[in-house]
Amino acid sequence: xxxxxxxxxxxxxxxxxxxxxxxxxxxxxxxxxxxxxxxxxxxxxxxxxxxxxxxxxxxxxxxxxxxxxxxxxxxxxxxxxxxxxxxxxxxxxxxxxxxxxxxxxxxxxxxxxxxxxxxxxxxxxxxxxxxxxxxxxxxxxxxxxxxxxxxxxxxxxxxxxxxxxxxxxxxxxxxxxxxxxxxxxxxxxxxxxxxxxxxxxxxxxxxxxxxxxxxxxxxxxxxxxxxxxxxxxxxxxxxxxxxxxxxxxxxxxxxxxxxxxxxxxxxxxxxxxxxxxxxxxxxxxxxxxxxxxxxxxxxxxxxxxxxxxxxxxxxxxxxxxxxxxxxxxxxxxxxxxxxxxxxxxxxxxxxxxxxxxxxxxxxxxxxxxxxxxxxxxxxxxxxxxxxxxxxxxxxxxxxxxxxxxxxxxxxxxxxxxxxxxxxxxxxxxxxxxxxxxxxxxxxxxxxxxxxxxxxxxxxxxxxxxxxxxxxxxxxxxxxxxxxxxxxxxxxxxxxxxxxxxxxxxxxxxxxxxxxxxxxxxxxxxxxxxxxxxxxxxxxxxxxxxxxxxxxxxxxxxxxxxxxxxxxxxxxxxxxxxxxxxxxxxxxxxxxxxxxxxxxxxxxxxxxxxxxxxxxxxxxxxxxxxxxxxxxxxxxxxxxxxxxxxxxxxxxxxxxxxxxxxxxxxxxx
Amino acid sequence: xxxxxxxxxxxxxxxxxxxxxxxxxxxxxxxxxxxxxxxxxxxxxxxxxxxxxxxxxxxxxxxxxxxxxxxxxxxxxxxxxxxxxxxxxxxxxxxxxxxxxxxxxxxxxxxxxxxxxxxxxxxxxxxxxxxxxxxxxxxxxxxxxxxxxxxxxxxxxxxxxxxxxxxxxxxxxxxxxxxxxxxxxxxxxxxxxxxxxxxxxxxxxxxxxxxxxxxxxxxxxxxxxxxxxxxxxxxxxxxxxxxxxxxx
Ligand SMILES: Cc1cc2nc3c(=O)[nH]c(=O)nc-3n(C[C@H](O)[C@H](O)[C@H](O)COP(=O)(O)OP(=O)(O)OC[C@H]3O[C@@H](n4cnc5c(N)ncnc54)[C@H](O)[C@@H]3O)c2cc1C
Ligand code: SF4
Ligand code: FES
Numbered sequence: 001x002x003x004x005x006x007x008x009x010x011x012x013x014x015x016x017x018x019x020x021x022x023x024x025x026x027x028x029x030x031x032x033x034x035x036x037x038x039x040x041x042x043x044x045x046x047x048x049x050x051x052x053x054x055x056x057x058x059x060x061x062x063x064x065x066x067x068x069x070x071x072x073x074x075x076x077x078x079x080x081x082x083x084x085x086x087x088x089x090x091x092x093x094x095x096x097x098x099x100x101x102x103x104x105x106x107x108x109x110x111x112x113x114x115x116x117x118x119x120x121x122x123x124x125x126x127x128x129x130x131x132x133x134x135x136x137x138x139x140x141x142x143x144x145x146x147x148x149x150x151x152x153x154x155x156x157x158x159x160x161x162x163x164x165x166x167x168x169x170x171x172x173x174x175x176x177x178x179x180x181x182x183x184x185x186x187x188x189x190x191x192x193x194x195x196x197x198x199x200x201x202x203x204x205x206x207x208x209x210x211x212x213x214x215x216x217x218x219x220x221x222x223x224x225x226x227x228x229x230x231x232x233x234x235x236x237x238x239x240x241x242x243x244x245x246x247x248x249x250x251x252x253x254x255x256x257x258x259x260x261x262x263x264x265x266x267x268x269x270x271x272x273x274x275x276x277x278x279x280x281x282x283x284x285x286x287x288x289x290x291x292x293x294x295x296x297x298x299x300x301x302x303x304x305x306x307x308x309x310x311x312x313x314x315x316x317x318x319x320x321x322x323x324x325x326x327x328x329x330x331x332x333x334x335x336x337x338x339x340x341x342x343x344x345x346x347x348x349x350x351x352x353x354x355x356x357x358x359x360x361x362x363x364x365x366x367x368x369x370x371x372x373x374x375x376x377x378x379x380x381x382x383x384x385x386x387x388x389x390x391x392x393x394x395x396x397x398x399x400x401x402x403x404x405x406x407x408x409x410x411x412x413x414x415x416x417x418x419x420x421x422x423x424x425x426x427x428x429x430x431x432x433x434x435x436x437x438x439x440x441x442x443x444x445x446x447x448x449x450x451x452x453x454x455x456x457x458x459x460x461x462x463x464x465x466x467x468x469x470x471x472x473x474x475x476x477x478x479x480x481x482x483x484x485x486x487x488x489x490x491x492x493x494x495x496x497x498x499x500x501x502x503x504x505x506x507x508x509x510x511x512x513x514x515x516x517x518x519x520x521x522x523x524x525x526x527x528x529x530x531x532x533x534x535x536x537x538x539x540x541x542x543x544x545x546x547x548x549x550x551x552x553x554x555x556x557x558x559x560x561x562x563x564x565x566x567x568x569x570x571x572x573x574x575x576x577x578x579x580x581x582x583x584x585x586x587x588x589x590x591x592x593x594x595x596x597x598x599x600x601x602x603x604x605x606x607x608x609x610x611x612x613x614x615x616x617x618x619x620x621x622x623x624x625x626x627x628x629x630x631x632x633x634x635x636x637x638x639x640x641x642x643x644x645x646x647x648x649x650x651x652x653x654x655x656x657x658x659x660x661x662x663x664x665x666x667x668x
Numbered sequence: 669x670x671x672x673x674x675x676x677x678x679x680x681x682x683x684x685x686x687x688x689x690x691x692x693x694x695x696x697x698x699x700x701x702x703x704x705x706x707x708x709x710x711x712x713x714x715x716x717x718x719x720x721x722x723x724x725x726x727x728x729x730x731x732x733x734x735x736x737x738x739x740x741x742x743x744x745x746x747x748x749x750x751x752x753x754x755x756x757x758x759x760x761x762x763x764x765x766x767x768x769x770x771x772x773x774x775x776x777x778x779x780x781x782x783x784x785x786x787x788x789x790x791x792x793x794x795x796x797x798x799x800x801x802x803x804x805x806x807x808x809x810x811x812x813x814x815x816x817x818x819x820x821x822x823x824x825x826x827x828x829x830x831x832x833x834x835x836x837x838x839x840x841x842x843x844x845x846x847x848x849x850x851x852x853x854x855x856x857x858x859x860x861x862x863x864x865x866x867x868x869x870x871x872x873x874x875x876x877x878x879x880x881x882x883x884x885x886x887x888x889x890x891x892x893x894x895x896x897x898x899x900x901x902x903x904x905x906x907x908x909x910x911x912x913x914x915x916x
Contacts, residue, residue, distance in 0.1 A: 025828075032762055037731050048802065051802055052802045052803075055801055055802060066725060066731070066733065067723065067733065067784070067785060067786070068785065068786070068788070068789050068830065069789075070732070070789075070792075070830055071726075071731040071854050072733060073725070073726070073729045073731075075726065075730055076726045076728060076730050076731065077830075085809070085810075087810060093706055120804070123804035123805075124804070126803060126804060126806050126807065126808055126809045127804045127806060128809075129806075129807075129809040130798065130800045130806040130807065130859055131797070131800060131859070132796050132797075132798045132822075132854050132857050132859045132860045133808075134819055134820075134821075134822040134823040134826050134853065134855065134857065135819070136819070137813075137814055137816045137819040138816065139816050140813060141813025141814050141815055141816065141819075142700055142810050142813055143809060143810055159823055159826075160729065160823065162827060164730075165730055165827070165829075166823070166826060169826065172792070173792065173796055173797035173798070174797060176793045176796060176797055177793075177797045177799065179789075179793050180793040180794065186789075188786065188789075211778060227812045240725040240726045240727070240731065241724060241725055241726075241727060242725050274698045275696055275698055277696060277698075277699045277701070277703045277704075277706070277707060279700070279702065279706055279727060280727050280728075282727075282728050338723050342689045371854075398766065408748070409728060409729065409753070411755075411757065412729075412746075412749055412753045413700075413755070415755070415757060443902075478802050478804060479804055505686075527713045527714070529706075529710060570711060571716070573712075573713055573717060573718050573719070574718045578680065578779070579721055579778065579779045579782070581716075581719065581721055582713065582718075582719060619838065642669075
């Protein structure tokens with residue numbers, strides 16, 4: 001019998017959430033005042049949760065490592081947020097959003113969770129508009145929508161290329177309102193270093209004040225993690241520099257199971273790597289695939305000339321271009337899901353058709369869209385027989401209104417004008433579908449410890465659809481946890497304050513301070529970044545877009561060796577008091593070095609291909625991912641054992657599909 | 669490229685601080701400014717010296733964390749970019765570059781190039797929100813059509829990233845551009861209009877308490893703002909503020 005009880009409510013899919021809310025325990029408002037909740041992270045998931053829990057009456061302490069809640073990584077999300085509003089009357093519905101998400105995730109997510117996500121999605125948009133989030137609108141004053149990959153409807157709400165910024169500022173304003181009322185105590189520049197478990201329940205955390213270097217103990221009746229994703233295990237990713245796995249990993253080490261750790265999303269449209277100095281990669285939003293067409297040259301000679309910079313892309317005639325996504329997937333064309341688009345780009349570049357000096361880039365071209373929009377604008381403006389130049393100018397304005405900030409970002413980095421020449425793009429690590437295992441209530445396997453947003457595994461299966469992470473973060477924070485946490489805390493109304501003087505707090509603090517002392521006294525030879533880059537390279541080459549048994553086994557050995565060397569030989573200048581950014585990095589990288597191994601183990605165990613997880617041994621004759629439902633229709637959930645990630649025990653949560661027919665995904 | 673760097677080092681809020689010289693070779697024009705500092709920091713770590721502390725996170729111009737004063741300009745010589753988006757191709761071989769933190773009474777230095785901008789958070793806490801609960805039980809999002817023009821201008825104001833370049837640039841260290849951007853975002857939308865006047869009063873009051881200076885309309889902030897927040901917002905804030913103050 002599996003140790004994992006997902007606690008899915010009974011009844012028909014569409015009624016589960018309502019029934020559940022009607023049945024679960026509530027805490028009365030007077031009692032909420034005696035209950036403390038800790039929230040780690042103030043991105044979309046954490047800020048929305050902290051604000052809402054405080055509004056309900058709980059005493060909330062929120063923590064973030066940035067200098068302000070407004071700077072969480074969610075701020076960088078570009079393209080948009082999905083919701084089943086069906087404002088465009090194009091056949092959208094809660095069921096269709098649910099179905100698209102299950103299919104997009106390649107049938108590796110839980111039906112009940114995904115259905116609830118689709119169900120509450122519409123309230124998110126209402127809520128955000130009420131908060132003053134300035135979404136894009138049409139001339140009639142109503143909200144505008146765009147499309148994202150893997151779907152055939154327009155259900156994505158957006159604010160130019162800054163949707164995450166606007167949504168986060170909305171959640172931040174709600175949070176600020178509660179801070180001003182004294183209901184949330186906000187700790188900026190504080191990093192959670194460990195979870196404290198008392199009598200089997202999560203009862204507090206050890207945090208480090210990043211300015212003074214002091215360790216602090218904070219207790220609560222429940223702890224909510226909303227600490228984001230772990231894409232930075234690859235060193236280069238589109239995540240912010242500080243994004244890390246430490247909070248989730250420490251939870252794992254204290255007994256929370258880690259689910260599907262190998263499920264990583266490699267995003268097809270990012271600015272290619274330019275050199276060894278590179279510190280991060282920049283995403284060009286998927287929304288660009290609404291209008292941009294992806295291509296490489298048909299002829300190898302042309303590709304070689306491009307690689308040597310002997311010709312310009314605009315010199316290659318139409319008939320010599322290979323719009324390979326349109327060719328291979330006529331039904332979805334440039335809007336196939338991310339995993340499919342990324343693999344197709346890699347396939348072309350590996351075959352020698354890449355278009356930049358490293359041969360690791362393809363084109364994303366807006367020339368057609370500019371002319372198409374230009375002609376419509378000319379028509380609207382009553383300009384008869386406009387010249388091509390006039391049309392182009394009008395079209396550029398439309399593109400600028402839609403994607404201006406992305407084009408500007410591109411130009412600043414690449415020093416090329418994407419209105420005049422196609423963008424160069426290549427896949428990069430972007431998002432992690434894997435994360436802490438949670439049940440339907442978003443509780444981990446540790447009672448009283450919850451995980452929301454990107455740090456849990458819950459909704460996206462083996463591949464996340466675009467514009468669904470923002471939806472999930474806000475759904476979890478605004479609309480799910482406020483209900484489900486009450487069910488647990490109803491048992492705590494008489495507990496009273498939790499002491500921080502217990503042995504458990506003592507031990508956890510000592511564990512953290514020993515680790516810190518080790519680093520600052522180590523006097524090794526190599527910097528933290530040296531190890532992080534090495535780890536990143538192993539992960540990208542062997543646990544990246546394409547995985548094989550041989551590569552994964554090698555990766556596991558290499559990571560173990562690297563980890564050992566890191567502990568012996570890392571150099572952290574400075575001391576454990578005061579600000580020490582190298583120390584912060586060392587702690588984060590020490591956790592990445594353990595996580596990397598678990599990711600490789602999970603990828604090795606899953607000998608099927610599904611979504612973003614592509615095992616070379618499991619593909620169709622056309623090179624598409626081949627799932628093996630009879631053997632792998634489960635969530636893998638790892639339990640930490642014996643202080644060694646290599647000894648983690650695998651548990652399986654079987655997945656059953658009662659409301660969709662399970663098929664091999666096809667976007668042809 | 670080879671560069672001479674003159675960088676502000678200050679060991680903590682109480683330390684006096686001073687400019688320190690560093691030479692750096694092998695700078696590629698494709699590096700971002702912060703990547704150039706990464707390379708310098710790696711070389712300091714190699715010598716067992718403490719790296720230079722500076723704030724950064726997203727490195728793509730949206731989180732508002734990075735904050736350097738470069739050759740006397742907030743976010744450096746380029747326009748409409750943050751420091752993290754500045755690239756070394758804007759400099760020439762042999763250049764001397766001065767790198768300093770934001771300087772303003774309300775933004776005390778924490779260490780080296782890092783400053784404390786929590787005053788901005790407290791200004792938002794004083795009223796930078798619409799007072800609605802987060803229950804989701806509200807009007808349908810399309811119940812109130814909003815003219816596209818207003819929505820777009822509201823968005824333009826909302827694009828402020830809270831970096832503080834406006835304050836650092838202003839000879840009075842005024843925070844008016846920042847405050848006015850938030851006030852404008854809301855007062856241009858029906859949802860935010862309801863509390864517009866009170867919001868302006870509360871936020872301006874907090875701004876004054878934090879020790880930011882007065883606005884004398886020099887317009888320097890608009891020039892250095894990486895998000896090109898317009899001075900029109902300051903005019904709008906003044907209108908909201910004056911009419912609110914009259915009613916009081
Ligand atoms: C460039 C980019 C563009 C994207 N665009 C889109 C998009 O258009 N649509 C979409 O749906 N999704 C998009 N995504 C994905 C989406 O932005 C993220 O998945 C989502 O914002 C994650 O939100 P979160 O609240 O879970 O975590 P985050 O926003 O990452 O927040 C994590 C929080 O945890 C805190 N934290 C972490 N560790 C600790 C610790 N140890 N102690 C204390 N605090 C800690 C941090 O300070 C931060 O406050 C994009 C992602 C990227 C990288
Ligand atoms: S107004 Fe401009 S300069 Fe000032 S904080 Fe906002 S984005 Fe930065
Ligand atoms: S680091 Fe985010 S704006 Fe510069």
